[in-house]
Every structure is written in C-alpha cells, then in structure tokens.
Amino acid sequence: MSPDTPTAEMHPQRWGDHASAVELPESALGLVDLAFGLRDRPPVAGATPPPSHLDEALLQELRALVGTEHVLVDDATRTLRTRGKSTPDLLRARAGDLSDAPDAVVRPDGHAEVEAVLAWAGNHRVAVVPFGGGTCVTGGLAARRDGFAGLVSLDLVRMKRLLAVDTVSMTATLQPGLRGPEAEAALAAHGLTLGHYPQSWEHASIGGFAATRSSGQSSAGYGRFDAMVVGLTAATPTGTLDLGSAPASAAGPDLRQLLLGSEGVFGVITSVTVRVRPAPAVTAYEGWRWPSFDAGSEAMRALAQSGLLPTVLRLSDESETAINLADPSSIGGADDPGCLMVTGHEGTSAQVAARRDAVTALLTDLGGVPLGAGPGERWAEGRFHAPYLRDALLDHGVLVETLETATFWSHRERLYAEVRAALTGVLGEGALVLCHVSHVYETGCSLYFTVAVRQDDDPLAQWQAAKAAASDAIIAAGATITHHHAVGTDHVPWFAEEVGEVGVRVLRAVKAELDPAGILNPGVLIP
Amino acid sequence: MSPDTPTAEMHPQRWGDHASAVELPESALGLVDLAFGLRDRPPVAGATPPPSHLDEALLQELRALVGTEHVLVDDATRTLRTRGKSTPDLLRARAGDLSDAPDAVVRPDGHAEVEAVLAWAGNHRVAVVPFGGGTCVTGGLAARRDGFAGLVSLDLVRMKRLLAVDTVSMTATLQPGLRGPEAEAALAAHGLTLGHYPQSWEHASIGGFAATRSSGQSSAGYGRFDAMVVGLTAATPTGTLDLGSAPASAAGPDLRQLLLGSEGVFGVITSVTVRVRPAPAVTAYEGWRWPSFDAGSEAMRALAQSGLLPTVLRLSDESETAINLADPSSIGGADDPGCLMVTGHEGTSAQVAARRDAVTALLTDLGGVPLGAGPGERWAEGRFHAPYLRDALLDHGVLVETLETATFWSHRERLYAEVRAALTGVLGEGALVLCHVSHVYETGCSLYFTVAVRQDDDPLAQWQAAKAAASDAIIAAGATITHHHAVGTDHVPWFAEEVGEVGVRVLRAVKAELDPAGILNPGVLIP
Structure with missing residues (x-):
C-alpha cells in the first residue's frame, strides 16, 4: 500500500462513506415508528467550523517542518478532523456544532517529522490531537484547548507503509496510519494476516488499535491487539521510545504496556511491530442456539477454560437475538427467547476441522443446538454494518448508542443485570x-450493550444521564469502565475510580516527564 | 498453609537446605579434575555480619508497628537475609563477605503493616529491601545503602495466606510470602494448580515471581507468571495500588504491567490474583532427539507457530545434551552430537492424548526421533537439582554460573553464536x-546458557568480565538482557541501553512519584 493511496474519508456527520449508507427498509420504518415514534431528524447542513486561531507565524514554522501542502487550514479539512464517531459526537455534528474543530491539520510523514511537530507544539504551547482513523467513540478526539495557543490535528494519513516483514519470526512492522483494510491488504501480499477485525475495522488505524488497546471480533482466536504487539516506537515531546527487544522479557516493567492504551497522551506511536499469522485458507462461521444467555455464557466459559476457543465467539442475549435472528418485521418482539451464538473457525483446513470438531463436541454436550452455517454467515456479512444503521435511526429520531465493559466470570450475571437496570432506570x-458477549478469556468476558430509545428534546443530555448511570453501575460492580473502547474524555471520572488515586498519580508523573508542556491530547485519559 | 508454618531456610553460603545437598560422585570428580583441575575451595566458616547500625529509637518505632518479636537484629537472621543466590553472591558469602547484611529484618503481616513500615522508612530515610524467597540471581537483594540511615530486609515470611479462590472465574488471590510448594499445596486442596515451576520453585515466592516476571519450566503450557496475573495490590511509600478489574481492559495503560517486573522499587506487592487451572490428572514427559540445535529449534518454532505447544518444551544444544544424556563418565565429551528435546504434557487424559498425538505427528514429520519416556522422566526428576550441583562444583574450584536472554526467531542463531563467542573469548x-531453549513464543524464544570453568585467583572478577562480554553481545544483537531473571543490580547498565534514555526517564519519574525518598531497593533496577 503506497502512502499516496487516498483513503476514503468518513462523512463528518455520519459513519463511513456515503456510498455505503444504509436506508431502513419500509417494513422496518413501520416498526421503528411503532416502538419509538417516527420523526424526521435530519442533520443540519452547511455548518462551518470557527475560524482557525493559529498565528500565521506559527503556521509558517509548521509548513517548514512538513511541507506547505501538508498543513491544512481549510474548513472542509478541519471539519473532517472534528471529534470522532460516538453518538454524542454525531449528535453535536448533526446539530452543526463544530466548536471542537482543530485550527489546522498537519500531516507529517515519518517519525522524525512527528518529533519535529511535537517539539514545535511544545515550544509554542499548541495542543496536539493525534488522528488515525477518526473512529473513536469515547471523546478521545475532542481535547481541551483552554490555555493553549491553538489546537492541531496531527493526521497520520501519510504514514501507511508496511516497514518490515519477518516470516521466520512471524512479525510485521507497520506505520500507524494504515487503516484496517490497508494493513490486511499489505500483509496479504505476503500471505499473512493480522486477524484484527473490530467493528470499526474499515476505517480505524493501526496506531489507533495500539493507542486504545482495541479488541476485534476474532479476539478469541487472534487475541486482543495489545497481545499482538511485540514492539513499538513512539515520538514524545521529549524524545523517542523504541521498545520490544524480545517477545517477552523480565527486564523491568513492560514499558510497551504503558504506551499501549496511552491514547496519544504520552507520545505518538510511529510504528508497531505485531505478531502475524498465515492468512487462513478456510473460514467457517456457524450458529448455535442456547436456551438462555446464562446457558450460552456458561458454554463460552467452558470453551475458554478448556483451551478450546474458536476464532470468533459471540453470544447475543435474548433481546439482541430477537432482533438479529428474525426478519425486520419482528423487531422488538421476541417469540423465541433463545439466544444466538456465533462460532467462527479460521486456519488451514486441518486446523479448522480439528478445532471445529472439538468445539462442536463440547457445545453439543453442554446443550447447544447447532443451527448450521446460515446464522454465522449472516453475522459475517453484516459484521461492519451496525454503525451505518445507527445513522439511519438517528435520522428518524431514535437515539442509538453502545457501551461495553468486562469482568470476571463470577461477576458476569450481576454486572449484566445492574448495567441493564441502570440504563432502563434512566x-x-x-x-x-x-447485549452480547464477544470477547472471552479464561477468567472472564466482555459485555457489550446496545441501547435504542426515542430521542427526547435534548438527546445529548438524555444519553449522558444514561451513560453516567451505567458507568456508575460498572464501577460499583468492580468491572472495567471499558474493555476495548478506551477512556477518551467520556470515561475519565470512572477511569480515575478504577485505577485509584495512586494509579492516577503514576499516569500524571509519566505524562509530566514525557510531555512537560501537556500539549498531547489535553483532557484525554489523564484525570 | 498456615502463616505459622516454618519455611526451610537456605544455607547462607549455598542453595537450598543442607538435607538436599548433592555430592559429586567419585566418577564425576575424576572428570571434573580432568576438565578443570580439582581443588578444594571450601567456604569460609564462622563469618559474622557487621554490627547493626540502626538507631535504637528507630528500632523501637519499628517494633511498635509489627511487634517486638518481628524485628530481628541477631547475626544469624541478618546473615540469612544477605544477598541472593547468584554465583557472585555465593562467592562473596563463601569468602565470608557479609558486608551487604541488613541492619534489621522486619516481618510485617498484611498490607497495612507493610504500608506502616514503608512510611516509617520514608520518614527516617531507611532503605528497604523486600525479601520473598531469597533466590534472586541478579543482585536484586544487595541494595545501595550510602546516604541512608540504615537498611532493613522486609521479610514477607508471615504473609503466606491463600486469600481467595474463585472456581468459576478460575482465579486465586495469594499473599506474596507463599513459596512455590506452599502455593501449590494450598491450591491443590481446591483441586487447582498455578503450574509455575521455575528452577527456583522450591524456595522462591509468589511475590518474587510477580516482581521479577518469572517464567517457569512449564511456560509453554501455563504461560509466564506475568501472563497469569489478573490483579495485584501493592503498598507504596505514598499509598496503595489496587489493580485488575477485568481479565483485560482498554482503560488506559495496563498499570499491572508496571508493577510486574518492578523488583520492589515502586512498592511491595502484598497480594496477587492469578489465573489458576485444574490440577492435571495426567503428566507425561518424553524425550526427542534432533540432529542439531538448529533442527530442534526450528521444530520448536513450528510447534509455537502452529498453536501446538506441549506443557513443557525444552531443547538442549549439543554441549548440554552431551552432559545431560550420558552417564557422568562422558562429561565434557560428546560422541553423539545430537540434541535432546524434552516435551511434557499435562491435563486431563483426553487433553494429554489429543495434544500429544498432534505434537508427535508434527515432530515426527520434522525429523525428530522419539526417545520414549525415559529422558523426559529423568529431566523431571532432576529439574530443581542444578543449583545444588553448582555448590558441589564451587567446593572443588569450578566456577559455574548461568545467564539467559530472549530474542525473535530470526535472530536466534546469531544471538546463540555471539553470546557463546563472548563467553569463550573471555x-x-x-x-x-x-545452552538450552526452554521458553518459546510464536515470535521467538529464550536462550539459557550455563558456563563452567576453572576458577582463577579472583573468580568474582573472572565471572564479571565474562558476564559483561556476554551482556554486551546480547544488547548488540538487539535481544533482551534477561528473559526471566530480572534486572537486579547486575543488569542495570545493559537494561538502560535496552529501554533507552526515555524509558529510563519514565521509570525514574514513576519511582520519584511513588517513592520520593527513594528508600525502596536503592540501586536495583532503576539506572
């Protein structure tokens, strides 16, 4: 993949590009009307961002560092780098609120240029927001700008190279601006895959995967993104970190794990060395029916604790199953309270056959009913579609948003009940x-909630109240505020509770050391 | 395991307890004589440590915190808490050098008492060396004492409780003072195992495993210790860290990974929550012969990259094989240049059968020759004996020491050659x-070297020169200075090169935040 290949930009008020937009079918519209009341809530058109505040002398310095054509201040470009894609982000964008637009978009190419931009920003106290794919759903692209001379979006769009492939060690070194499909295409040329497919995959970037500890839909087989990373390089405002001299080490704390999940507040990840695998020859997705969410969850636990995980493992609760399984005319109604599990196997045909046989035997023993390939293939076809559907529902006055968490197996049932109660209570x-479970470990699992409700007059406040109640319930249950969406600005208060006062002090100390001027993503992550 | 159960103390000048001491057989003595020249080098007897320098008023405060009987200043106790068990440590102890003895040994029970002792030490600028099992081989128990009012050994011997077992989540919460066998015995009462068996297992502690990122002989099946940890609590001089709300999380950097490998310089780990597994019903160890170290290493890589790892996987190079395979009369001579691999399978009988069949098929395909159970069982019987043999050889004027590293597969051959050349050169x-490989990953492996040579007049300087040359070679090859023995004081200069100037600054910043008086293990880990 050449660094000059243009990347499709997402619509500033919607997910994805316009060509892939989803319209709700007539039949679904009727049901949405029945459930939530159908209204037209079209996005405001023609909004423009506030004028750029960056001093022309500063811009001139910046142009000298990266080239004139890579410092952009036009309204259209700045609009495209305003916030991420959470529902609150979209609600603000749809209302024409572009108050978080950067003053400039700067596109460095390579580690040295990134370092130069950070040094410039530190000298002039300009806030910097690293930008990869723009898919953040936790407010991580809306940094605080008070007290700064300006705010620039540091766009990694030119850093899209596959820097190295080592087919003996089975590693690849990737630049951070590669989007999911671009990284897979570059690796596929070598017969390799990363196997990392979060729902945001079509637009999200390698740097973002690392900076947010992303986890993909194939995490049961390929692991979380942080588990794939064996090395990384980061440019900080005060020097370079180059980490990863072995797959594992006892040489002190694992500093790679301090950069993974750092959301751009310590430095900008300029390359990532990841473990890769052979591109799978065979993929086989299938469906299983379980009598209840509890029964299906226990089956997932049995798989994880037996070391028998498929590549993809996902279980919908009764409510999500009712919507996913049935045709659109059954939306909201559930005649059959069973739960759908999707299992997917990838690898050589021998690997898939052996693993599939073992998984089938265990799931059958535990009372699962095989549904064949149909439900699995339908899931695979639609695996990246949900964010498009959200736009269509927002257009019709329905508030749709997701949130996710993880816990140990023995707390799963309580966490599920209490988060549901918190959401419904508000x-x-x-x-x-x-709800669904889509990431499992020997000791626990994630819970991913999707919420749909009729918008009231202030849908932003409506969602924020529900989100706060759910977040309180998550922390009260001792679970994590996020399993794979990161902290951003939205989760900061609950993150502070999760890591405690001493944990917060550690993060602030690292921040002060690496970024003494505090220019990197102010307000993000660090409480 | 009750906290009152006495723990066998290791001899202050040897590994292990006297009852398990190993004498070299007559036949071996003759060969050692032939190879290295046999001399008597008995340890100096009757040495005593320097007098305790701690002010009586300070000791009184300490007694008030933990109880009079848990503050010990007698020579015998202080001698037992002097340094660890590296060959340099033993050479000093054998020469009667007890200059690193602590001024007092303090035995707090529980998190609150540890916190109180750290606060006391911070107030009075007393250096604190946390002590678990005393098995450190990298100088991690010989802290700097200049500039301090004294130095105390913080002995975790009273903190030996299994605090919690969760058989749904398959986790257990352990206190740090539990030694390997004590932890396994406590878990076995619940039908569980940790599966962590480093060579130091008989004496090393849970806290030490965590603080040094230990890796055991069953790491292929059970993983490294750091991979088992899902939560931990640490007392720092400035507050408590309580981490681990889920198996995995995207809530910022993984701060657990900052405490794992921290070697007591940030805080004292007071409990660890680990993933556990069912105690295996079946264990099966066996041997394989490979034509060369390269061929065997490539087979290990194939296993790791196929996802077909046994529980134990170990490969000796030609030299180590010649000594291990043969009877003692062949020591040093290798008629058969083949290499021995040991594979071990643990689990239910079905798991063992399935995994063993798959591993056997792959190894046979790759040209491995099965040797049956004999070599595997002999390895298992002797798996904890090597340190005893070192004492016997030191008694006879032979210098024996080990060092280890890890790298990516594509650098294995170069690293092996260059470390050997560095050692032989000196x-x-x-x-x-x-050399052997005993820890493998998809992307790389460890290399563990054992060296034996005739002692010259200054065996400490002799080893330090060889170790420095090997360490230089390791860093020059881009490998890690330690895969599972930690940094201690011995590895500090090379560790600084490995993590770079910015990495060192990060560690110092965290240290300054958590331990502003710098009382915890001064001189250890942090360059």
Whole structure:
C-alpha cells in the first residue's frame, strides 16, 4: 500500500462513506415508528467550523517542518478532523456544532517529522490531537484547548507503509496510519494476516488499535491487539521510545504496556511491530442456539477454560437475538427467547476441522443446538454494518448508542443485570437494551450493550444521564469502565475510580516527564 | 498453609537446605579434575555480619508497628537475609563477605503493616529491601545503602495466606510470602494448580515471581507468571495500588504491567490474583532427539507457530545434551552430537492424548526421533537439582554460573553464536558453555546458557568480565538482557541501553512519584 493511496474519508456527520449508507427498509420504518415514534431528524447542513486561531507565524514554522501542502487550514479539512464517531459526537455534528474543530491539520510523514511537530507544539504551547482513523467513540478526539495557543490535528494519513516483514519470526512492522483494510491488504501480499477485525475495522488505524488497546471480533482466536504487539516506537515531546527487544522479557516493567492504551497522551506511536499469522485458507462461521444467555455464557466459559476457543465467539442475549435472528418485521418482539451464538473457525483446513470438531463436541454436550452455517454467515456479512444503521435511526429520531465493559466470570450475571437496570432506570422501560458477549478469556468476558430509545428534546443530555448511570453501575460492580473502547474524555471520572488515586498519580508523573508542556491530547485519559 | 508454618531456610553460603545437598560422585570428580583441575575451595566458616547500625529509637518505632518479636537484629537472621543466590553472591558469602547484611529484618503481616513500615522508612530515610524467597540471581537483594540511615530486609515470611479462590472465574488471590510448594499445596486442596515451576520453585515466592516476571519450566503450557496475573495490590511509600478489574481492559495503560517486573522499587506487592487451572490428572514427559540445535529449534518454532505447544518444551544444544544424556563418565565429551528435546504434557487424559498425538505427528514429520519416556522422566526428576550441583562444583574450584536472554526467531542463531563467542573469548576455550531453549513464543524464544570453568585467583572478577562480554553481545544483537531473571543490580547498565534514555526517564519519574525518598531497593533496577 503506497502512502499516496487516498483513503476514503468518513462523512463528518455520519459513519463511513456515503456510498455505503444504509436506508431502513419500509417494513422496518413501520416498526421503528411503532416502538419509538417516527420523526424526521435530519442533520443540519452547511455548518462551518470557527475560524482557525493559529498565528500565521506559527503556521509558517509548521509548513517548514512538513511541507506547505501538508498543513491544512481549510474548513472542509478541519471539519473532517472534528471529534470522532460516538453518538454524542454525531449528535453535536448533526446539530452543526463544530466548536471542537482543530485550527489546522498537519500531516507529517515519518517519525522524525512527528518529533519535529511535537517539539514545535511544545515550544509554542499548541495542543496536539493525534488522528488515525477518526473512529473513536469515547471523546478521545475532542481535547481541551483552554490555555493553549491553538489546537492541531496531527493526521497520520501519510504514514501507511508496511516497514518490515519477518516470516521466520512471524512479525510485521507497520506505520500507524494504515487503516484496517490497508494493513490486511499489505500483509496479504505476503500471505499473512493480522486477524484484527473490530467493528470499526474499515476505517480505524493501526496506531489507533495500539493507542486504545482495541479488541476485534476474532479476539478469541487472534487475541486482543495489545497481545499482538511485540514492539513499538513512539515520538514524545521529549524524545523517542523504541521498545520490544524480545517477545517477552523480565527486564523491568513492560514499558510497551504503558504506551499501549496511552491514547496519544504520552507520545505518538510511529510504528508497531505485531505478531502475524498465515492468512487462513478456510473460514467457517456457524450458529448455535442456547436456551438462555446464562446457558450460552456458561458454554463460552467452558470453551475458554478448556483451551478450546474458536476464532470468533459471540453470544447475543435474548433481546439482541430477537432482533438479529428474525426478519425486520419482528423487531422488538421476541417469540423465541433463545439466544444466538456465533462460532467462527479460521486456519488451514486441518486446523479448522480439528478445532471445529472439538468445539462442536463440547457445545453439543453442554446443550447447544447447532443451527448450521446460515446464522454465522449472516453475522459475517453484516459484521461492519451496525454503525451505518445507527445513522439511519438517528435520522428518524431514535437515539442509538453502545457501551461495553468486562469482568470476571463470577461477576458476569450481576454486572449484566445492574448495567441493564441502570440504563432502563434512566431511559425508561421503552428503551431497548441489547447485549452480547464477544470477547472471552479464561477468567472472564466482555459485555457489550446496545441501547435504542426515542430521542427526547435534548438527546445529548438524555444519553449522558444514561451513560453516567451505567458507568456508575460498572464501577460499583468492580468491572472495567471499558474493555476495548478506551477512556477518551467520556470515561475519565470512572477511569480515575478504577485505577485509584495512586494509579492516577503514576499516569500524571509519566505524562509530566514525557510531555512537560501537556500539549498531547489535553483532557484525554489523564484525570 | 498456615502463616505459622516454618519455611526451610537456605544455607547462607549455598542453595537450598543442607538435607538436599548433592555430592559429586567419585566418577564425576575424576572428570571434573580432568576438565578443570580439582581443588578444594571450601567456604569460609564462622563469618559474622557487621554490627547493626540502626538507631535504637528507630528500632523501637519499628517494633511498635509489627511487634517486638518481628524485628530481628541477631547475626544469624541478618546473615540469612544477605544477598541472593547468584554465583557472585555465593562467592562473596563463601569468602565470608557479609558486608551487604541488613541492619534489621522486619516481618510485617498484611498490607497495612507493610504500608506502616514503608512510611516509617520514608520518614527516617531507611532503605528497604523486600525479601520473598531469597533466590534472586541478579543482585536484586544487595541494595545501595550510602546516604541512608540504615537498611532493613522486609521479610514477607508471615504473609503466606491463600486469600481467595474463585472456581468459576478460575482465579486465586495469594499473599506474596507463599513459596512455590506452599502455593501449590494450598491450591491443590481446591483441586487447582498455578503450574509455575521455575528452577527456583522450591524456595522462591509468589511475590518474587510477580516482581521479577518469572517464567517457569512449564511456560509453554501455563504461560509466564506475568501472563497469569489478573490483579495485584501493592503498598507504596505514598499509598496503595489496587489493580485488575477485568481479565483485560482498554482503560488506559495496563498499570499491572508496571508493577510486574518492578523488583520492589515502586512498592511491595502484598497480594496477587492469578489465573489458576485444574490440577492435571495426567503428566507425561518424553524425550526427542534432533540432529542439531538448529533442527530442534526450528521444530520448536513450528510447534509455537502452529498453536501446538506441549506443557513443557525444552531443547538442549549439543554441549548440554552431551552432559545431560550420558552417564557422568562422558562429561565434557560428546560422541553423539545430537540434541535432546524434552516435551511434557499435562491435563486431563483426553487433553494429554489429543495434544500429544498432534505434537508427535508434527515432530515426527520434522525429523525428530522419539526417545520414549525415559529422558523426559529423568529431566523431571532432576529439574530443581542444578543449583545444588553448582555448590558441589564451587567446593572443588569450578566456577559455574548461568545467564539467559530472549530474542525473535530470526535472530536466534546469531544471538546463540555471539553470546557463546563472548563467553569463550573471555574465559578461554577450556570453558564449558552449554545452552538450552526452554521458553518459546510464536515470535521467538529464550536462550539459557550455563558456563563452567576453572576458577582463577579472583573468580568474582573472572565471572564479571565474562558476564559483561556476554551482556554486551546480547544488547548488540538487539535481544533482551534477561528473559526471566530480572534486572537486579547486575543488569542495570545493559537494561538502560535496552529501554533507552526515555524509558529510563519514565521509570525514574514513576519511582520519584511513588517513592520520593527513594528508600525502596536503592540501586536495583532503576539506572
């Protein structure tokens, strides 16, 4: 993949590009109307960002560092680098609120240029927001700008190279601006895959995967992104970190793990060395029915604790199953309270056959009913579609958002009940609350909630109240505020509770050491 | 395991307890004589440590915190808490050098008492060396004492409780003072195992495993210790860290990974929550012969990259094989240049059968020759004996020491050759240099070297020169200065090169934040 290949930009008020937009079918519209009341809530058109505040002398310095054509201040470019893609982000964008737009978009190419931009920003106290794919859903692209001379979006779009492939060690070194499909295409040329497919995959970037500890839909087989990383390089405002001299080490704390999940507040990740695998010859997805979410969850636990995980493993609760399994005319109604599990196997045909046989035997023993390939393939076809559907529902006055957490197996049932109760308590019984488990470990699992409700007059405040109640319930249950969406600005207060006062002090100390001027993503992550 | 159960103390000048001491058989003595020249080098007897320098008023405060009987200043106790068990440590102890003895040994029970002792030490600028099992081989128990009012050994011997077991999540919470066998016995009462068996297992502690990122002989199946940890609590001089709300999380950097490998310089780990597994019903160890170290290493890589790892996987190079395979009369001579691999399978009988079949098929395909159970069982019987043999050889004027590293697969051959050359270059062609691979990953492996050579007049300087040359070679090859023995004081200069100037600054910043008086293990880990 050449660094000059243009990347499709997402619509500033929607997910994805316009060509892939999803319209709700007529039949679904009727049901949405029945459930939530159908209204037209089109996005405001023609909004423009506030004028750029950056001093022309500063811009001139910046142009000298990266080239004139890579410092952009036009409204269209700045609009495209305003915030991420959470529902609150979209609600603000749809209302024409571009108040978080950067003053400039700067596109360095390579580690040295990134370092130069950070040094410039430190000298002039300009806030810097690293930008990879722009898919953040936790407010991580809306940094604080008070007290700064300006705010620039540091766009990694030119850093899209596959820097090295080592087919003996099975590693690859990637630049951070590579989007999911670009990275897979570059690796596929060598017969390799990363196997990292979060729902944001079509637009999200390698740097973002690392900086946010992303986890993909194939995490059961390929692991979380942080587990794939064996090395990384980061440019900080005060020097370079180059980490990863072995797959594992006892040489002190694992500093790679301090950069992974650092969300751009310590430095900008300029390359990532990841473990890769052979591109799978065979993929086989299938469906299983379980009598309840509990029964299916226990089966997942059995798989994880037996060391028998498929590549993909996902279980919808009764509510999500009712919507996913049925045709659109059954939306919101669930005649069959069973739960759908999707299993997917990838690898050589021998690997897939052996693993699939073992998984099938265990799931059958535990009472699972095989549904064949149909449900699995339908899931695979639609695996990246949900964010498009959210736009269509927002257009019709339905508030849709997701949140996720993880816990140990023995706390799963309590966490599920308490987060649901918190959401319903704020949003009312008319709210649809769906849940699935899509990431499992020997000791626990994630819970991913999707919420749909009729928008009230202030949908932003409506969601923020529900989100706060759910977040309180998550922390009260001793679970993590986020399993794979990172902290951003939205999770900061709960993150502070999760890591405690001493943990917060550690993060602040690292921040002060690496970024003494505090220019990197102010307000993000660090409480 | 009750906290009152006495723990066998290791001899202050030897590994292990006297009852398990190993004498070299007559036949071996003759060969040692032939190879290195047999001399008597008995340890100096009757040495005493320097008098305790701690002010009586300070001791009184300490007694008030933990109880009079848990503050010990007698020579015998202080001698037992002097340094660890590296060959340099033993050479000093054998020469009667007890200059690193602590001024007092303090035995707090529980997190609150540890915190109180750290606060006391911070107030009075007393250096604190946390002590678990005392098995450190990198100088991690010989802290700097200049500029301090004294130095105390913080002995975790009273903190030996299994605090919690969760058989749904398959986790257990352990206190740090539990030694390997004590932890396994406590878990076995619940049908569980940790599966962590480093060579130091008989004496090393849970806290030490965590603080040094230990890796055991069953790491292929059970993983490194750091991979088992899902949560931990640490007392720092400025507050408590309580981490681990889920198996995995995207809530910022993984701060657990900052405490793992921190070697007591940030805080004292007061409990660890680990992933546990069912105690295996079946264990099966066996041997394989490979035509060369390269061929065997490539087979290990194939296993790791196929996801087909046994529980134990170990490969000796030609030199180590010649000594291990044969009877003692062949020591130093290798008629058969083949290499011994040991594979071990643990689990249910079905798991063992399935995994063993798959491993056997792959190894046979790759040209491995199965040797049956004999070599595997002999390895298992002797798996904890090597340190005892070192004492016997030191008694006879032979210098024996080990060092280890890890790298990516594509650098294995170069690293092996360059470390061997560095050792032989310093110690001469008469030195015996053995190597094995005992920890493998998809992307790389460890290399563990054992060296035996005739002691010269200053064996400490002799080893330090060889170690420095080997360490230089390791860093020059881009490998890690330690895969599982930690940094201690011995590795500090090379560790600084490995993590770079910015990495060192990060560690110092965390240190300054958590331990502003710098009382915890001064001189250890942090360059």
